[in-house]
Amino acid sequence: MRKNADTGSISDRITRVTADEAIESRTDWARVHATTPEEIEAQAAQDEAEDGMAVDLDSVTVHRPPPKAVLHMRVDQDVLDFFKQDGRGYQTKINAVLRAYKDAQSRRG
Numbered sequence: 001m002r003k004n005a006d007t008g009s010i011s012d013r014i015t016r017v018t019a020d021e022a023i024e025s026r027t028d029w030a031r032v033h034a035t036t037p038e039e040i041e042a043q044a045a046q047d048e049a050e051d052g053m054a055v056d057l058d059s060v061t062v063h064r065p066p067p068k069a070v071l072h073m074r075v076d077q078d079v080l081d082f083f084k085q086d087g088r089g090y091q092t093k094i095n096a097v098l099r100a101y102k103d104a105q106s107r108r109g
Helices: 019-023 029-034 037-046 077-084 090-108
Strands: none
Touching: 077 090
């Protein structure tokens, strides 16, 4: 087992919980469901972080991203490993890199 000089072994810092404990919510759902829309608006009006955040939903335009194309592409294993090292979402990251490259090339003319 790997040791950390400052904090001891990794297992000393792991908190174990049951599945029921892991999904246990600390939210007071009865209070949430009992709150009226008027009370929510009043609370939002008192919240300093809410200042300037009002949005006129009639002026909002929803932009849907274009559908993704299905692609079979061969890449070097080390490149794939780099993107996969963080787990899920690696294809989205690859797409973001390709989009950034495309956008940079488009700006160059």
